[in-house]
Each structure stands twice: as C-alpha cells, then as structure tokens.
Amino acid sequence: MKWNYAFREVVIIRVSRRSLQLTIIVLSGYQLLTGDLRFMPLPILLLGLLFIVMGINEVRKDKLNIWGYVSFITAAFLFFVTLQLLLNVNTLNK
Incomplete structure (x- = not known):
C-alpha cells in the first residue's frame, strides 16, 4: 500500500511538471x-x-541538495515579479 502511494505521488509530480512546461x-x-x-x-x-x-x-530526492531550496527562492522571486506586473498592468499595454 505504501509503494502505491509513493508511485502515485511521483506520477502526479511528473504530470504536473510536464503540463506546466x-x-x-x-x-x-x-x-x-x-x-x-x-x-x-x-x-x-x-x-x-x-x-x-x-x-x-x-527536496524529496535529497534533503541536503541545495538546488531544491534554490528553486523555492526562484519561485518566490517569480511570484514577486508577477505581482509587480499585475500591479503595473498599464505599462504592458503601451
């Protein structure tokens, strides 16, 4: 039963990654x-x-891997950029 749950979790991550890409x-x-x-x-x-x-x-693969945490920091920066773009939406229409 535990293996089935882990397999489902991996499939969900793969499908979400591919669909986002x-x-x-x-x-x-x-x-x-x-x-x-x-x-x-x-x-x-x-x-x-x-x-x-x-x-x-x-992070799931290796908790000591720095690239997982760098990805979270990059995502936070991208959310900040998105927020700035949405607040200054008039600059995109020029």
Whole structure:
C-alpha cells in the first residue's frame, strides 16, 4: 500500500511538471509570434509554479541538495515579479 502511494505521488509530480512546461511553451510561443504582451504575467506565474514542483522533487530526492531550496527562492522571486506586473498592468499595454 505504501509503494502505491509513493508511485502515485511521483506520477502526479511528473504530470504536473510536464503540463506546466507545455503550457509555458505554448503561451510564450504565442506571445513571441504575435507580440501580444497582455498575458505576460501568466507564463511567469506558471514558471514560478514549475519551480515549486521542481523544488519539491529535488527536496524529496535529497534533503541536503541545495538546488531544491534554490528553486523555492526562484519561485518566490517569480511570484514577486508577477505581482509587480499585475500591479503595473498599464505599462504592458503601451
């Protein structure tokens, strides 16, 4: 029973990581091709979520690994950038 729970947890992390990666690539490609920057905070927010998922995965593998904690710090910075972009939304429309 314990193995089944751990397997499910790994699958959930993999699926969420892949879906976040695909969504970020699609949104960034759309912005690059069209030049429409109205949705700029969304890929940055999703990138922050992706770094959280990667950090969780790294910490689960090895608690002494520094890269898991660096991922959490990077995610916090990306959330801060997203918040700043959302508060200054008029600068994106110029």
